[in-house]
Amino acid sequence: MAGDHGPQVLHMDPGLIKWYHMHMNRYKYFRWTPRTVKLTFWYVFAVPTALGYLAYKTEGKYNMRVKRRGDTVLEY
Template sequence: MAGGHHNPPTIHMDPALLKWNNMVINRHKYFRWTPRTAWITFAYVVVVPSLLGTAGYMTDGKWDMRGKRRGDMISEF
C-alpha cells in the first residue's frame, strides 16, 4: 500500500551511526562490573532514593497549600 519497502534504501547510513546503534543494541553482551560501574549503580540504587526519602520524611506535613489565600502562612509549625 505505502510502497518502497522492497527497494534498497536510497540514503546511505553513516558508518559511525551504524556502529553506535549496534553498540547500544548489544550493550548487555559487553557489560562488565568494574569499580566505577559498581559505584554508579550503588549511587542510583541506594544513595539517591535514600536522600529523596529522607528529605520527604523530614518535610512531611510541614506545608499545607490547600485552601490558602494571599497572606496566609503555608507552614503548619
C-alpha cells in the same frame, strides 16, 4: 502501504550503524568497574534513601492549598 519497496536509496553512515549495534548489544559489553559500582550505589541506594528520608521528615509540614497573601506555608 509503507514498507521496504526496493533497494536502499540513502547510503547508511557506518558510524551510525556501529553506534546502533553497540546500543542494541550494550548488555553484552557491560563490566562492573569501580566507576559503575559507585554510580549504581548512588543512583540505586543513596539518592532514593535520602529523598525518602526527606519526604518522611516533612510529611504534613507543608500545605500548598488555599493560601492567601501573607499566609505561611508551614503548618507547624
